[in-house]
Ligand SMILES: [Ca+2]
């Protein structure tokens with residue numbers, strides 16, 4: 052029996068218990084997470100709440116990154132922008148990160164799956180290879196927005212489904228995976244699709260439209276942030292570099 | 297300011313409060329509802345529970361229709377099959393109907409919107425004209441399946457979005473509406489798309505694959521089941537025939 056690849060588009064939906072989950076918040080948390088680790092951050096710690104992030108960063112001597120309403124909370128070292136992932140600032144450092152939707156999605160996935168990776172367009176190929184190399188059923192988890200399915204995340208789930216089927220053509224797709232895949236296949240060019248999303252509109256409204264361009268750079272990075280440990284209510288990720296096929 | 301057209305793909309998501317809602321359970325409840333009224337049923341009463349449906353049917357001298365697990369519960373006059381909508385059986389009769397997902401979606405919509413219509417592919421054009429002729433913001437509500445977004449319902453939401461934009465090109469779409477529309481535009485032929493859905497697979501498993509063909513007949517009917525009254529926990533629908541444009 053071929054394994055099953057599910058895609059959960061809405062943050063309101065329950066996750067099936069599975070072996071492996073890939074979490075997507077393409078604008079911008081999982082994109083930024085990949086860029087931070089690619090820029091040399093030693094590890095990335097996700098927390099749900101701002102106060103918790105501050106405490107974790109103090110305890111670990113870590114940089115503090117993230118957003119509320121798209122902008123960094125007071126006293127944060129970095130926002131949630133992939134363009135801030137500067138090697139001179141982050142190399143060798145731990146980074147504690149909290150964002151509105153992405154962190155919550157990662158925590159949901161960690162509750163349902165044995166293995167969790169973070170995926171975006173910038174590491175889509177690496178994420179697909181990472182997932183394909185692991186055994187058991189898989190779920191793709193979209194962070195979504197305001198409790199609803201989001202166009203940009205659904206599109207990236209579709210890119211992951213299409214990529215995965217190149218490696219495992221017989222994989223069984225659920226309705227969510229078919230839906231996401233159809234969206235991706237209908238829009239081979241990611242920039243206009245991402246730009247049409249409510250997430251991109253909200254970024255433009257706070258002067259961060261240029262971030263969308265960084266989020267659209269398919270396969271710019273060859274790493275996957277992989278869940279290394281659950282530490283209380285925090286999730287610690289480290290970079291892994293899946294082999295080519 | 298042009299009005300807003302939202303599409304809620306998942307039954308797990310909250311509905312925005314709006315003026316007008318169209319509810320879609322294409323395989324099969326809203327398709328069957330349209331066929332029953334087209335076959336001359338006087339009115340259609342939706343209830344959430346089987347016991348409630350039995351009580352309402354007794355009280356109203358109505359036919360009893362619906363399904364659990366795809367098949368009619370004991371003592372029901374009709375299942376949830378569009379192919380059972382026979383004028384010789386239903387003309388002039390009231391029909392009480394209860395189904396797994398569609399009824400629940402109609403009840404959700406009735407809690408959020410002032411006006412509620414039932415839509416499927418068989419009455420997509422009529423549903424779009426009905427909605428466009430009413431004032432205020434609109435929401436398309438997919439019944440979904442097992443608490444998740446469903447491929448078949450999302451596709452019909454996309455058909456409604458695309459149709460609505462022919463009449464009102466400036467309407468503002470949310471992410472769900474864009475997602476659904478992309479799915480529809482990528483699959484102009486409904487039959488293979490519907491057949492790929494989990495709902496169609498489940499029907500095939502109980503010997504009802506031929507129902508999917510009936511659900512795919514775009515614009516076969518010119519009526520919309522419109523919510524006429526909330527009667528306790530039951531919703532009473534009557535047929536309306538929107539004018540052409
Ligand atoms: Ca996002």
Ligand SMILES: [Ca+2]
Pocket residue numbers: 321322323324325397439440441495
């Ligand atoms: Ca259905």
Ligand SMILES: [Ca+2]
Pocket residue numbers: 321323324325395396397398399439
């Ligand atoms: Ca149903």
